[in-house]
Amino acid sequence: MQVSKEASPQLLKFCGQIIEKCVSDKGQKKSNEDMLDLASKLMEDLNDTFHRLTYENIQKAFHQGARLEDDRMAIIPQTWIAWIKIYKAKLGVQSNKDFQEKQAIQIEYNSANTDRSADHKEYVLNVVVAKYEEWLNFKEPQSRFGNPFKLSGVKMQYEWFETNGFINITPEDAATLRRKVRGSIKHDNGSSTTLKYKIDNACREHLISELYAELKEGKVNLREQAIEILNEKT
Numbered sequence: 001m002q003v004s005k006e007a008s009p010q011l012l013k014f015c016g017q018i019i020e021k022c023v024s025d026k027g028q029k030k031s032n033e034d035m036l037d038l039a040s041k042l043m044e045d046l047n048d049t050f051h052r053l054t055y056e057n058i059q060k061a062f063h064q065g066a067r068l069e070d071d072r073m074a075i076i077p078q079t080w081i082a083w084i085k086i087y088k089a090k091l092g093v094q095s096n097k098d099f100q101e102k103q104a105i106q107i108e109y110n111s112a113n114t115d116r117s118a119d120h121k122e123y124v125l126n127v128v129v130a131k132y133e134e135w136l137n138f139k140e141p142q143s144r145f146g147n148p149f150k151l152s153g154v155k156m157q158y159e160w161f162e163t164n165g166f167i168n169i170t171p172e173d174a175a176t177l178r179r180k181v182r183g184s185i186k187h188d189n190g191s192s193t194t195l196k197y198k199i200d201n202a203c204r205e206h207l208i209s210e211l212y213a214e215l216k217e218g219k220v221n222l223r224e225q226a227i228e229i230l231n232e233k234t
Contacts, residue, residue, distance in 0.1 A: 053084070151205055178199060
């Protein structure tokens, strides 16, 4: 449930409970008058600045903020604004990560359920080849906040490279790679299907990245080779 922009008795009560718990966690004591004043100020800040966050978000922000190892001991607006902003930034990073993962899964699903017979040439040149050419021209951002190069449609690209002899890996090497990748992926609370998808995709990305490096080192014109392969199949 979002906080919303409007003051309400429910929100004021919530703010009072948050302040009371925070004061207790910090081992402090305040008068009822001071507690009510702080609750009113917190409600104003939530209405004005953080109305898109949920009640749960605010609870977690205070819970984590009260345990920060810093000198912000006083429970005042400057303190909780800092706590909420820190939590909001973490929330944004996680939301973006979740979105990218769902988007990647959707891309793979759409690709696997698409009949490419009518536009196979366009797919190879505009996705497989174009992605490699994009990688050749990619420059790692100087800022640590920049996004690294991202592969897309990994499963379909891998299948094309493998089918046409660009990628060859023995069952033994594949099993070794899979064990290494599995060890680097956290076994979180996701389903076994999601975990398998992550491992399979990570293995494919690893092999495609290695192929990219080999093609670049060998100065291979992938577009020319792809056109030659496509022409042979028509």
